[in-house]
Amino acid sequence: MLLPAPRGPLSERLAHLLRRDQDGESAQLVREAAEADDDPDPLSDLDHQLSLWILNELSFRGFEDVDDRWEFAPEVAGLRAILEAPFEKALREVCADWLARAQSYEGDVAEQIFALTEDFDEGPDLSRHVRRDATVDQVRDFLRERSIYHLKESDPHTFVIPRLSGPAKAHLVELQYDEYGGGRTGHLHHELFAGTLRAAGLDDAYGAYLGEVGAETLAASNAMALFCLHRRLRGAAMGHLAAFEATSSIPCRRIAAGLRRVGFGDEAAHYYDEHVEADAVHEQLAAREICGTMVSSGDVDRSEVLFGAVACLVLDARQSEVLMSRWETTSARGESLAAGAGA
Template identity: 75%
Template structure:
């Protein structure tokens, strides 16, 4: 994968640094500091320049970029910039999830019951999976797959960073869950490989990062939240809460999306990725919420609030991604109607 084109002064200066190894570092730091200080938290999630910059920095810890030296991952300049950008991003996530977290904490029962109650009671944003099942056009399904490819082509990788940060039963259960995500050790069955098949069957490019140029700010924010949680030991509770909410809200939507893929003519092979998640995630939600999050909270390793912060962030960001995509389609439909008049 190659570096994406910049979306503003911050990502432009970061790109210059990664490619040329020099440049106005003080100006880059000042740009990041000014952005972090001036931008209201509510707008951080929609700041394409900031989210792309943070995504580029995180990606150095995953597949990297063809033209960038791998040593930049731990370079002091990059680490400092990452910390500056993470502060407003984390604060924005805390701000938009606070009400949901407080509501979930009021639910009787352990943290697993609170996660499930949060997932069941979350009612913000459009139901994208229902729209795909019933109404989406083939082009809209392809647009959905392109956006989702930003995460699904590295599916499970962020949460794997958490394994060495856990101990005992929670660690064992996370390994168990991740083993399934990686296809039970069978090449070709890894979930990100199954998603690559879906892309190919839809006539799309299955290369890692192929659609980063199309990724909108909400999509990048969703990916960045996982990296933020999973690359920081202090946020391991949020990382596992995110995982629990992700699994708890996946099975039924995946069934609908699989039906939508078949309805729009992409067929069984394209739907296989989603078919796999219908049953797998029904099991994984119990593992993640009860055996991982529940064990961690009972042991005093993390708090219920830590877990619920990650869970609520997963739900809010997924809703935000759905809203952005549906709004884009509504705008396209309106433009088409106007052109037809």
Template identity: 50%
Template sequence: MTATLPVPSTTGDLAPSAPLRAAAATDGRLPLPGARGPLSAALLEVLTSARDGSAPLVRELPELARAAAAGDVVRDEDVQLSLALLYELHYRGLRGVDDSWEWDTGLLGVRATLETAFEAAIRELVEVPDVAPEDVAETLFTMAAEDDGPPLSRYLCRNATLEQFREFLVHRSAYHLKEADPHTWAIPRLGGVPKAALVEVQADEYGGGRPERMHAALFARTMRAAGLDDSYGAHLDRIPATTLAGTNAMSMFGLNRRLVGAIVGHLAVFEMTSSIPNRLYGNGMRRLGFDRDATWFFDEHVEADAVHEQIAGRDLAGGLAVQQPERAGDVLFGAAACLALDAVAGRHLLDSWEAGRSSLRGVAARTGNVA
């Protein structure tokens, strides 16, 4: 293990808290974060009130949502936190929030307002190839091969400091501590070959029935090795909109049946572009002195995703495009969105480090220049 590695004092408040870990173990819900603007402040007030319409801000939420949705929603902290909170109602829930809020029609309306703007912003961000349904699988492999996003994995492999790597893990915790869950929403919406392919991929993601091998559990193990709090949602206050946008897009695609093609395409290209970066991430941790136990998560993905990319690209995504040709465009849209939003998030990390600042919210430490 890596207990002898120094934990940087500048981000020491990211380390595990015994009371927090104990609460998370028994609760499992996302702890409520601080607000990032008028919409998330009002939303948090509503969520923590009785669901009887008496909260004074209930009637103001739609207007606040419309105002927030008028800006750069991909990078807007208020919008992305609000979406994350609304989506979490469909996952493990929010600590101290009544589960009955999950299907509240007012909140669903607010979510729809934000989703309309968010989906439009993503569609403006990407270019979707126009190909025949039978060519979707090969097009996905071409998109993955031609992707030249920010060289984040190479930087982490060769140059990142321990502090920067810990920041990277905090960013990734937004998704990896719930890994596979957004894509699993698609299972009941598929049939035949695509459904069987998705179940095969997801079974591996969930450890093949062995909880200690679930990918979320392996990532938590990596976080502990790096001296980080691995409890669910512990770092939400520090994770910026550019990272939340990627996870929120998965939730939006997965929770809206009309976008089932997008979540399928997202998963396909996610698997296709995973093996090489994960090998570099693992090598970066080894360079910093971490052992095999700490790098297990990344090493597991090198092998698993090399297999998954064929299943997800051909049987799942390609199979769905042929089975339901009207969804072919959305399959490619989901793939393009995955690549674009990952590039936005990766660019934020590299730009922050190049400027000598933390990539996390509320952390002012210098982290050195990007070579």
């Protein structure tokens, strides 16, 4: 993957810096741009989110046109910290009300996570729309947006394994082994999703649609990287994982049905079929055996686990709202044009 096209002055300066040898003057220009980025909502600032995604990606698959040594360059560490601080602050603010609600539920942390996922009612139900009403173009749009995460699925959480110990660590390895296809080439879940993209007539290359997705999609990816790349946030990382798994099985069943409804068939639906059963098991592993053990052992604070769970749900809701709003606008425009043509 090559560096994506810039989406503003910050990502433009960052791309210029990363494509050349380390240059103190260039690094200072990027730092100044980052510090001047005072958008009141970094969660919706595309330039901010793309720049942070690029910096995070240096720790994943990297870029063909960027020297891998940039990953641990002091300039990059400093820039990432500058962009992460307002991002984490904004994320904690938008999660505050639901976090307080989650903390009020009775039971252990696993029961609180399950109660949260049952009660959470923000954002449209995207899986129901895909199941019943989405057009072929909307389904493809949905898959393009989801490709940003699903083509790197499980990789962020793998960073947490060495930060755990005892039963929590063993159960995370167990869960990740499933996500990586039980060690069988071609069965890794990101490979299965690549098959879905191909069956839907889309590009299965990693990061192929990075230049088309919005800030909300990048923010969801960046939140996982934030939680999983920082040891202090390992509780949030596992809470995020638990909420993701607990809200996956039934929606995956609906999405698989929607893919078949629009004519993409079994090959496209296979990824989602696989997750219907797998995630029903994974939600118990993540919530009870990983999060529950971490909290009961005193390794992490319960509130941080719940924060991660809330963040997962809130960011997914924001993604869904943007997609549905876009589709409604497009549909309304199409209806208007059709009415005009028939007049």
